[in-house]
Amino acid sequence: MKRIKNKRGLTFKLIIFIFLSVAIIFTLIFLDNYDISKKMVEKNLKLNAELITKNIVYKAEKILGSVQEIPNNFSKIIEDSSYSEAEINRILKMEVENNSEIYGACIAYEPFYFNSTKKYYAPYYYRNKKEIEFKCLGNEQYDYFIMDWYKIPKEINRPMWSEPYYDKGGGNVIMSTYSVPLYREKNGKKYFIGILTADVSLNLLREYFESIKVYKTGYAFMISKKGTYISHPIKELIINETIFSIADAQKSSEMRVIGRDMVKGESSFADTEYYNIKYNKLSRIAYAPVSLNGWSVGVVFPVDEFMKDVNNLFIRVMFLGLGGLFFICLVIIFISRSITSPLRKLSIAANKFAEGDFDFEIPPSSSNDEVGSLNKSFAHMQSALKKYIENLRLTTSAKEKIESELKIAREIQMGMIPRKFPAFPEKKEFDIYGFIEPAKEVGGDLYDFFFIDDVRLCFAIGDVSGKGTPAALFMAITTTIMRAENQIAGLNTSSVINLMNNYLCKNNEGNLFVTLFLGILNTSTGEVEYINAGHNYPFVIKCNGAVSELNTTHCIPLGISINTCSNPNTFKLEKGDTIFLYTDGVSEAFNIDDQQYSIKKISEILHNQANHTPFEIIQHIIDDVKDFSQGTEQSDDISVLAIKYLGKPLSKVPTQNYQMVIKNSIGNLSSLSEKITQLCNNWEMSSDVLNKVNLVVEELISNTIFYGYSDTFEHDIILNLMYDESTISIEIIDDAKEFNPITQKSADINSDINERQVGGLGIHLVKSLSDAFTYQREDSKNKIKIIIQF
Amino acid sequence: MMKITNEKISELLIIHTEGRLDAITSVEFEKEVMPMIQQSEHPVLIDFGKLEYISSAGLRTVLILAKETKKSNNSLALCSLNETILEVFRISGFDTIVSIYPTIEEWFASMK
Structure with a gap:
């Protein structure tokens, strides 16, 4: 790997080093920028979220405030006792008519207070579509004395907002009721006489909350003091669920913490992120209490949406950065080309020098930079080298002349001395x-x-x-x-x-x-x-x-x-x-x-x-x-x-050959051995060698005659005897079936007389008596060659 | 090609051979010598003193004769083998299955 890197050109190295440096610097700037932008966006978001939340709370308080103002003022009128029943009912009806925020209003009296025959007396005006309708509340099914909106203010002696509820048999909508206790003075003492109420329909609040848009999918919701949903984009949650039951269902501890802070009446823009219920999007939440009744308003901000601008910025900066890097690359390539191209030309010139071409013209360089000065040095070196080599050539040619003359003299001198060996081969x-x-x-x-x-x-x-x-x-x-x-x-x-x-x-x-x-x-x-x-x-x-x-x-x-x-x-x-x-x-x-x-x-x-x-x-x-x-x-x-x-040599025996052709009949062996004996006697061979030759020939030829042919035709077996100074070679060629005597397994020469077999003994004898034994199968013929030395 | 004579010296049978014991002559050699050996009840010596040559076919005959004498609890020995023939016997391991004596006299000496 390293070697490959070293082979790369200047352009490549420049690109790699500059590109990497710029890329690192850019990345650091980019990351820092992103961090700062994110913090800025968060700061803005926090301010914005608090503002939005406060605005919603203000609006909610305005609605609730205008609702609770009516019974607060009206209670003084009733306690005054100088108004007739009809007047009071008219005023009651008027209040409902004139205040669109109020769903219904009622005066619920204590049992038998208004009329000694009537246990329940509670005139109630409420909205049914566009109309104002009247209803007298209170009967066995609608026993208002035990209802929260009646009982609790009576007990605590001050006005209060009820938890949201479905007013079955009354307004028949989901509502929250503002109850003001009524007293009348008698004998200098204050007696509780009933409850004056004003209902606010939660639909009204919900409509208002639905109208609030936070980014694209963000939304606002409101919960009661107990955490019950009063308003939420998911209608089913209202009244039915609390923020805590949802937190449990979602297994979201973040949501539970937020819920607890909201119920406590705190306000904040929570740092923690959680998945909102409506879109299951990672979100952050801002909340603030409604001071009138301890409810709490929450505003959900989806993280991706408020971070969208930052992310857009991020992508934009990244594209700009990449474009910049690309541009830098082009610039580097251009610069390094302008540097390396004269260098490359110079390198070609240097190679030409190395090959001995000193007349090669160095490409002119117009620039005055380092490359230009290198060019000039190179030209100078060229002319100096040229001069030097010319000198060298002259000196060496003179020296070479002497040397070559000496070399010739040496050859002449060596030619006078006999140096060809063997000098007298004969x-x-x-x-x-x-x-x-x-x-x-x-x-x-x-x-x-x-x-x-x-x-x-x-x-x-x-x-x-x-x-x-x-x-x-x-x-x-x-x-x-x-x-x-x-x-x-x-x-x-x-x-x-x-x-x-x-x-x-x-x-x-x-x-x-x-x-x-x-x-x-x-x-x-x-x-x-x-x-x-x-x-x-x-x-x-x-x-x-x-x-x-x-x-x-x-x-x-x-x-x-x-x-x-x-x-x-x-x-x-x-x-x-x-x-x-x-x-x-x-x-x-x-x-x-x-x-x-x-x-x-x-x-x-x-x-x-x-x-x-x-x-x-x-x-x-x-x-x-x-x-x-x-x-x-x-x-x-x-x-x-x-x-x-070495002394006087013995007279040399010339090499002699003899060829015999034998027919494949065992009877021919005796005349064959006679011929061999005669021949060997002519060659003045010892009887020992003669017997060995005879034995080898007999064993091999009788083997061929006995076992070599499966037909009954006549076959020729050729025997060549070659004799020279120290060896006799025997060659037997036959057209019998293929038989390689060398690869035959060795004969049994060790077992005792009872087990002794004679098979293979002939070949064993031949092998033992010969000094060389070769076999070849050529042209469907067995060719055995044996050499015996003496 | 093969000359075979025999003599008896104090009951012992000596068969004298002369010539070559090869693939051809070993057949007649076996034919002639076998009955002599079978008839002899005493140790037999084959004198190879004038035998010039022996091949594996000859060795085979010697083995057959030796087996025959062994069968009839008799003994067969050879004597006066020339260098070449002795070498053939050594190479083929036959010197271990037939007793070989340098001379007739030494065989006699071993009989006493």
């Missing part, structure tokens, strides 16, 4: 291997070997004083004259050396000299004649592992002074012996600690090399020297030459 009498590694391109070491007649191999190893080109040239002269002098027939090694020395001394302007070991090996006898002109003593590794040095020096190195060499030495290489020659580049190889590899180490290595070929011996020495020097620069040329004498 010669089996000896094995020879040489290795040369100059310290510089060309060096002064040399080795050489060549036949001077059919059997005599001349070999030499030498080391010219100094290194590099002068030494190489001197080495070339030495090699050339050595070959030339050896061509003169009948010379022994010391004569050759003397002639070479004469030549080298005469023409030695550079005062160089060369150490040389020159030997001639008679490849048919193993005899070696040698001269050592100041060279390191070669080693002889005997076939039994003994290592010795040829520690004779016959003369000083060649090219120093004209003198005569003593007579050459001779020794004999036995079969398996090896002569190992080297230059001081090997024994004097240095390691990091400035230690020399030493002759002793060479001799140690050679001690267990008797069974190895010259190639393996030299490889071993070179690897060991390399391990020793641990990468220290080679200080001197290294040359090694080894010759292993």
Whole structure:
């Protein structure tokens, strides 16, 4: 993930970082703004709610007030007692007529007070539709003396509003009654004579409350002192339910708390939210008491509606913010493009540089900003690089010329030394291997070997004083004259050396000299004649592992002074012996600690090399020297030459083939074995091998004849015998049914005589006697090949 | 191809073989030797001194003869096997089911 991010361009990074920052700032502002707006709306709402509630309370009080004012005033008239019954009734009727808020009015007298014959006397005027009707209340069914509107004011001696009730047998509507107790003075004492009432129809209040609109679905309601609904948009609740019964039904503790505060006559805009009964919407409620009678008015404010403005604001600000962010994105893209496009062009130019195109024109930049200055620096770098590379090219081409000449010189020098191995593949009498590694391109070491007649191999190893080109040239002269002098027939090694020395001394302007070991090996006898002109003593590794040095020096190195060499030495290489020659580049190889590899180490290595070929011996020495020097620069040329004498080889038996075709009859086996015997005798094979061949052939062919064919036709079985130096291979091809002898389960060779079976024994014998056993099914033929070594 | 002679030395039967014991000759070998073995009531020795060659067919015959002598509570031994034949016996595990003696004399010595 991280890697992918790092790969993104500048534009992407700018967008991500700026966009994120702006988005975070915007979100914080937005949230803060939303919070403040919400608080403001709530504050306004609270003021508004209180105002609305107060207004409703005021209106309700006005209605109730105008209702209760009538009986309050009228009671004085009645208590005065100077009015007749008819007058009082007329006034009563008039009051109902003139006050639309009053549903009905009544004077209910104490029993037998007005008329000693009448227990009940209560004239009542009330509205029936548009008409004012009269009714005298009171009978056995309508025993008003025990009704709340009569009894309670009488007891408490003051006017009061009754709880709402359905006035059955009276006004026959849901109403609340304002009752004023009436007294009359007699003998200076006040006697209770009855109750004066004015009813207010709750319908009237309800109509008023329904007319109140609070937002869209908000509404107002009124409850009595006991919490009974007096007015509510849901008609069924009126009288029948209290705010507490509804709170219980709704399991709303918030509503119960509100109800309690309302009944207590408190006023507030409650902080708690609850689901209103009418629309089941999350709402808040404002309430205030009606001071006249202790009722309470509640106004329900649905939260979503009063929060609507805030939410609208929220959405509006959010859209504005998103639009702004989008615009910022576009601006960033534009700016970063204007920055990155010259950068991109510059990057292409840099890539072209990297590919070596220094003539690529840098795109011009008109701006003077940082990118413009980078462009200028780049152009400067281009011209500086161009100049530098031109210089470099000139210097290197001069150097390359010298190097390539040296390389050619090295090839020429190496071409003078025989380095193709096996050098004489047709010669089996000896094995020879040489290795040369100059310290510089060309060096002064040399080795050489060549036949001077059919059997005599001349070999030499030498080391010219100094290194590099002068030494190489001197080495070339030495090699050339050595070959030339050896061509003169009948010379022994010391004569050759003397002639070479004469030549080298005469023409030695550079005062160089060369150490040389020159030997001639008679490849048919193993005899070696040698001269050592100041060279390191070669080693002889005997076939039994003994290592010795040829520690004779016959003369000083060649090219120093004209003198005569003593007579050459001779020794004999036995079969398996090896002569190992080297230059001081090997024994004097240095390691990091400035230690020399030493002759002793060479001799140690050679001690267990008797069974190895010259190639393996030299490889071993070179690897060991390399391990020793641990990468220290080679200080001197290294040359090694080894010759292993193998003796005169035996005459070689050429490979011979013989093919026989046998018919599938068991009787043919005897003539077959005769033929094989004859053939093997011709090949001078031992009787043991002959018997093995016979056994293998008999077992396999008799198996095929006995079990291979399900028909009675004649079939050909082909037998190929191939014989060479060390093996005889037997190939049997038949067209019998498929049978792979190799995968057959092994024969029983362990159980005792009673259980012993002979099945599979033939194949077991073949497997045991052969050195290789293969089977192939090809072209519907079984092809078995067996090799026996001897 | 196969020459078979026999002699009796103090009741013991010695069968001399000469030639090759292969898929063809083993049939006549069995035919000739079986009755001799059946008639002999004393240990039998087959002398392979002049036998040049044996194949699995020959081994099979040896097994049949050995089983036959075992049946009649007699014993069968071989002697003077050449290197190749001895190797075949070893490879096939037959050296464990038939007693093999280097010479006739050693067999005699074991009989006493």
